[in-house]
Amino acid sequence: MASVVSWVAAVGLALSLTATSNVQAQGERRCVADIDRWADALLKDLPAYANRQLVRSGAETRILAAGFPDIDVPADIANISEVGASESASPIEEIARVFFSMAERSRGSAERRSERAYRLLLTRDRAGHWFPLSLEIAKSANLEPTDITEGAVWQAIQQWQDAGCPSVERSEG
Numbered sequence: 435m436a437s438v439v440s441w442v443a444a445v446g447l448a449l450s451l452t453a454t455s456n457v458q459a460q461g462e463r464r465c466v467a468d469i470d471r472w473a474d475a476l477l478k479d480l481p482a483y484a485n486r487q488l489v490r491s492g493a494e495t496r497i498l499a500a501g502f503p504d505i506d507v508p509a510d511i512a513n514i515s516e517v518g519a520s521e522s523a524s525p526i527e528e529i530a531r532v533f534f535s536m537a538e539r540s541r542g543s544a545e546r547r548s549e550r551a552y553r554l555l556l557t558r559d560r561a562g563h564w565f566p567l568s569l570e571i572a573k574s575a576n577l578e579p580t581d582i583t584e585g586a587v588w589q590a591i592q593q594w595q596d597a598g599c600p601s602v603e604r605s606e607g
Contacts, residue, residue: 475601
């Protein structure tokens with residue numbers, strides 16, 4: 435529990451400035467939704483955003499579909515103020531993990547299809563905005579996940595956020 439507390443405190447300090455400036459820069463309506471609706475909307479739009487990034491990067495992989503979100507709000511870190519972060523030090527209210535899968539097609543000497551499992555770590559600030567922190571991919575059942583933050587899928591998630599989470603907005607009607 436002590437390592438969770440120190441990790442959460444570090445996350446809170448690191449994000450206190452960036453989360454606040456992101457909210458101010460993007461406006462108050464930026465990606466405000468409950469975590470289930472946010473994740474469903476992301477996965478609906480993610481293949482299109484990811485494929486644009488993959489084309490730009492010259493990768494031969496394309497995303498066919500994204501889905502099957504499994505959302506986890508860990509009880510030991512769900513409410514940061516309960517585990518030691520001060521109210522004034524961090525605008526973060528909650529941390530959540532979204533597990534999802536994506537079907538992919540790779541070209542090359544032989545076309546290959548595969549499905550990969552991802553884990554996205556998010557924070558929610560007091561205004562209700564969700565902010566991605568990191569993205570990992572599971573290589574196989576026996577290997578530790580690999581951090582792919584800053585890769586094409588991560589950049590696609592950031593672009594979706596910067597666009598105002600379009601499917602979240604359309605589902606509010």
